[in-house]
Amino acid sequence: ARRTLRRDAYERTQRRLTTVVGAPAVAPLAEARPGTPHRTVYDAGHGTGLPGEKVRGEGDEPGRDATVNRAYAGLGATFELFLKAYGRDSIDGKGLPMDATVHYDEDYNNAFWNGEQMVFGDGDGEIFLDFTLPIDVIGHELAHGVTQYTANLDYFGQSGALNESVSDVFGALIKQYSLGQTATEADWLIGAGLLAPRVTGTALRSMKAPGTAYDDDVLGKDPQPATMDDYVRTGRDNGGVHINSGIPNHAFYLAATALGGHAWERAGQVWYDVLTGGELEQDAQFTDFATLTVKAARARYGEGDELLAVTKAWDRVGVRT
Ligand code: ASN
Ligand code: ZN
Numbered sequence: 001a002r003r004t005l006r007r008d009a010y011e012r013t014q015r016r017l018t019t020v021v022g023a024p025a026v027a028p029l030a031e032a033r034p035g036t037p038h039r040t041v042y043d044a045g046h047g048t049g050l051p052g053e054k055v056r057g058e059g060d061e062p063g064r065d066a067t068v069n070r071a072y073a074g075l076g077a078t079f080e081l082f083l084k085a086y087g088r089d090s091i092d093g094k095g096l097p098m099d100a101t102v103h104y105d106e107d108y109n110n111a112f113w114n115g116e117q118m119v120f121g122d123g124d125g126e127i128f129l130d131f132t133l134p135i136d137v138i139g140h141e142l143a144h145g146v147t148q149y150t151a152n153l154d155y156f157g158q159s160g161a162l163n164e165s166v167s168d169v170f171g172a173l174i175k176q177y178s179l180g181q182t183a184t185e186a187d188w189l190i191g192a193g194l195l196a197p198r199v200t201g202t203a204l205r206s207m208k209a210p211g212t213a214y215d216d217d218v219l220g221k222d223p224q225p226a227t228m229d230d231y232v233r234t235g236r237d238n239g240g241v242h243i244n245s246g247i248p249n250h251a252f253y254l255a256a257t258a259l260g261g262h263a264w265e266r267a268g269q270v271w272y273d274v275l276t277g278g279e280l281e282q283d284a285q286f287t288d289f290a291t292l293t294v295k296a297a298r299a300r301y302g303e304g305d306e307l308l309a310v311t312k313a314w315d316r317v318g319v320r321t
Helices: 002-021 066-086 135-149 157-179 246-259 267-276 286-301 305-316
Strands: 039-043 053-057 098-102 111-113 118-120
Touching: 039 066, 053 066, 066 098, 066 118, 066 135, 066 157, 066 267, 111 135, 118 135, 135 157, 157 246, 157 267, 157 286, 246 267, 246 286, 246 305, 267 286, 267 305, 286 305
Parallel strands: 039 098, 098 118
Antiparallel strands: 039 053, 111 118
């Protein structure tokens, strides 16, 4: 019964969050010099007031709180990938200051982008640990900000699953970039190290093998499909945005590993071009996104390996291009 209660509370949180994630942005004024991050980390002290007390600003030395230091480093790694790989200056492309609040609420089992800033819970220690532990989770939440300022994909159904997938793609790339990993060296997991020891699983999601990240009494089985054959029709989770994201996630994994080398360079560039190119509609479906990746691969790299890898990847997950 306790487990059921905990799971219900978790799902209520998830439902509440999805409304928060869709909130419109109010952009703070940019203060950083072009090409440098402007990070601020706040501590909510286990309350829900945002942003909380400022505990580390840009250029400040690390303090005693490892959660604060991880959030600061994760914001920096995200800023660096977008700048060095794609020439993008922060979340909005115009040097937007990056704010994060840690120690949000008590036993809070999530992290989210609220339209303006990052928020991280500490986890309850029974299902989840501290949400700043996986750098790809930090990257995932910040990538929601990038999507909001670019394609602004509607957070429902297939466009919502694309919104989720784009966050997983760039989250994974931020981890790979910060570790200097190639596509074949990477684990392609989202949230490795986040599950509490008693949970049977490796991560929140797997881009390599969607549906295999966990299988557990409390969390249930990872519901993600890898291909359109297993597409899940549901009204929950905004129409399965965290579920069907497995399909575009797996397509990216297939394209990136077929190409080899650093996934942020060619596969990542193609996905970035689609996200920011102005042709992706807010209500885009999988096939719309897939078609644009083919177009973007051809535009940037011509009739070569990139075009072939991208086309084959979508074909293998059953999405028409
Ligand atoms: N951490 C979740 C996400 O970024 C929050 C949510 O359920 N919307 O997708
Ligand atoms: Zn997300």
